[in-house]
Amino acid sequence: MRHSTQSLLLLLAASLLLSACGQQQGSAQGVGQRPPPQAGFITVKERPFTLVTELPGRTSPYQIAEVRPQVTGLIEERLFKEGEIVEAGQALYQIDDKRYRAALASAEAELANARANRDKAGLTAKRYESLISNGAVSQQTVDEARTTLSANNAQVASAEASLESARIDLDYATIRAPINGRIGRSSVTAGALVTANQTTALATIRQLDPIYVDLTQSYDDLQQLRAAMVSDPLETVGDDRAPVTLEQQDGTPYPHEGTLQFSEFSVGEATGSVTLRALVPNPESALLPGMFVRARLPQAKRKNAILIPQKAIAREPNGQATALVISDGDTAEKRNITTEQAVGNQWLISSGLKDGDRLIIDGLQKIRAGNPVTPVDTTNEKTASPDATQG
Incomplete structure (x- = not known):
């Protein structure tokens, strides 16, 4: 009975040992038959790229102008609203112009007097020139008449210039916008005394x-x-x-x-x-x-730029950028890459890749260089427009 029990135990141990060996052999066969890891890739394409x-x-x-008075006087009225858009030539301030109107009237009178004297001198010179032929007047008298006429012509020109100056001063009594634009706050109010060409601007216009x-x-x-x-x-x-x-x-x-x-x-x-x-x-x-x-x-x-997703790039301890591509034999191949700059979530590549390369971007953690892979094309899924920016 004891011998039978020992024999039974030996048979049971042998059976268990054979079963374990069979499981190990089957497991080893299963490992050998496992397919290569999937490698999601995109096809590298050269395309125009704007830096x-x-x-x-x-x-x-665009333009800026400080408004200043060109004549002296009291501000009678401000003719604009602060912050509004004004046009070139628009009236902004009115200076009390009574003195300038009086000056204009005086200049007009002086011009009229000068013209009257000129006309009188002209008639005298003309009459003397008609009398010199019969000896009724001397040549000296004629010359003096001509000189008087020339002097009166000069007085008329001077009076015309004075009149124009008076008109300009009267026009400057209305201060106008020199450019189109938005006018800022006014530094003066009605009743303020302003002087010609003062350093303080009345307002500033910005186009x-x-x-x-x-x-x-x-x-x-x-x-x-x-x-x-x-x-x-x-x-x-x-x-x-x-x-x-x-x-x-x-x-x-x-x-x-x-x-x-x-x-x-x-x-x-x-x-x-x-x-x-x-x-x-x-x-x-x-x-x-x-x-x-x-x-x-x-x-x-x-013309022929290559941009790839940043996640496809790995760095060696020395800083060298690398990427994995799928070779013709469907094996992973390691490439040294030169990156120029980041463009959004992509890298602009200057060397290491060429048009048509199958660049691995998914499943990188399971793939080793030199090992076979199962290519999975994800080009259409991963393609996106680059943000072409150099920061």
């Missing part, structure tokens, strides 16, 4: 449509862009006439597109930057002088 610089800037008036936007760019960034243009991969978009789009302080896009006007190539000593000026329509007066804005300025265009 856009995003720059900070501030708005400034805000269109409006200037002064943008600043670091000199180093400008030099890098120039170097890229010289090396030929970049082509300029325009000669200081590129379109400019704005983003307001609250982040909302400004609806009107402006135009780059000129580049100021002198470098600011304090900031080390250069200034770019854009002219932007402002029909609703949404932009006011001194506002901070951000401008997007297209500066160059690349």
Whole structure:
């Protein structure tokens, strides 16, 4: 009985051992038959790409004029509302003009007297010239008559100039807007005494449509862009006439597109930057002088640019950027990549990839270089328009 029990236990142990060996063998066979990991890829495509610089800037008036009196007198009336839009030539202030009207009347009288004297001298000279032929008057008398006539002509010219000056002074008694624009607050009220060409402005007019936007760019960034243009991969978009789009302080896009006007190539000593000026329509007066804005300025265009998702790039300990592509034999191949700059959620690539490469972007954690993969095309799912901005 004891012998039978031992035999039964030995048979049971052997059976368990054989079963475990069979399970291990089956498990090993299962591992060997597992398919390669899936590799979601996109097909690299070269396409035109516009290089856009995003720059900070501030708005400034297109024109600005300080209103000052050109004659002296008391302000009788202010003829505008502070903050309103005024037009060139519109009356803004009225100065008491009684003295200037009197001066004009006096100048008119002096001119009339001068003309009367001139006419009298002309008749005298003409009569003497007719009498000299028969010896009734001497040549000296004729010469004196001619001289008197010339003097009277000069007096008439002087009186005409005095009359014109009096008219100008009377006209200046009405102070008018020199430009179109929005007028600010008045520094004087009715009854105030103002003097000709005083230093204190009565009001200031700013033309805000269109409006200037002064943008600043670091000199180093400008030099890098120039170097890229010289090396030929970049082509300029325009000669200081590129379109400019704005983003307001609250982040909302400004609806009107402006135009780059000129580049100021002198470098600011304090900031080390250069200034770019854009002219932007402002029909609703949404932009006011001194506002901070951000401008997007297209500066160059690349014919065959490659942009890829940032998640497809890995970094080696030494900082080298790498990516995995699917080779012709459906194996993962490691590539060293040169990235130029971030463009939204993508990288602009200058070397390491070419048109038609199958770039792995999904399943990277399961894939090793040199191992086979199961390609899964996700190009249509992952394709998105790049945000072409150089910050």
